[in-house]
Amino acid sequence: MRIEAQGRLGATxxxxxxxxxxxxSGYSSAVTGSGERSIPITQITAIEFKAAxxxxxxxxxxxxxxxxxxxxxxxxxxxxxxxDEFAVPFWRxxxxxxxxxxxxxxxxxxxxASGRPTAGNDPAAALQQLEDLRARSLITPAEYEVKRAExxxxx
Numbered sequence: 001m002r003i004e005a006q007g008r009l010g011a012t013x014x015x016x017x018x019x020x021x022x023x024x025s026g027y028s029s030a031v032t033g034s035g036e037r038s039i040p041i042t043q044i045t046a047i048e049f050k051a052a053x054x055x056x057x058x059x060x061x062x063x064x065x066x067x068x069x070x071x072x073x074x075x076x077x078x079x080x081x082x083x084d085e086f087a088v089p090f091w092r093x094x095x096x097x098x099x100x101x102x103x104x105x106x107x108x109x110x111x112x113a114s115g116r117p118t119a120g121n122d123p124a125a126a127l128q129q130l131e132d133l134r135a136r137s138l139i140t141p142a143e144y145e146v147k148r149a150e151x152x153x154x155x
Contacts, residue, residue: 001126001147003104003133005097007088008057015104017126020044020062022088037085039064041108049102052092060098061087062105100138104129126151 004014010025020039045065052058064086082089090098107129127148134144 001130001151003097003101005060005088005090005101006094007090007098009082009089011088013060013088013098013101015101015108017104017108020105022062022086039086041105041112044105044109047102047105047109048087049098052090052095054092057089057091058095058098059087059089060102096136096138100133100136123151 002014002016004012006012012023014021014023018041020041022037022039024035039062043064044062046063048059048061048063050058050060061084067086088098107125111125130139130144130147130151133139134141139147
């Protein structure tokens with residue numbers, strides 16, 4: 001199951017159960033460079049998440065082992081996230097998508113650390129995660145049925 005979230009300035013973040021993919025286009029690509037960055041779940045050591053509150057936007061940042069975080073100016077962490085290649089700033093209206101993405105990545109990190117199967121290869125976990133997305137109105141009923149059939153077809 002793939003979760004995708006649209007951030008500010010042409011930046012997107014997606015998670016397929018095994019890899020986080022950050023994509024930059026538009027203004028965002030001018031700031032950090034265009035293209036796609038794929039981060040295997042095993043390389044992510046932590047997730048920084050700042051909720052969007054008026055008048056500030058939020059951001060999600062993936063902390064990678066061995067990669068030093070750029071130093072943000074005091075009181076400017078959200079603004080400086082635009083320049084971080086492992087961060088995606090987002091508007092308040094997109095926050096539920098980013099919360100779902102954060103939760104899915106954290107669940108996968110916990111499963112990987114404990115040796116349990118992840119939602120990507122455990123149909124029961126994938127169905128539970130899909131049901132959670134539908135209950136929170138992050139996917140349409142039609143999308144739910146298509147993905148549900150796909151998951152059940154793999155069993």
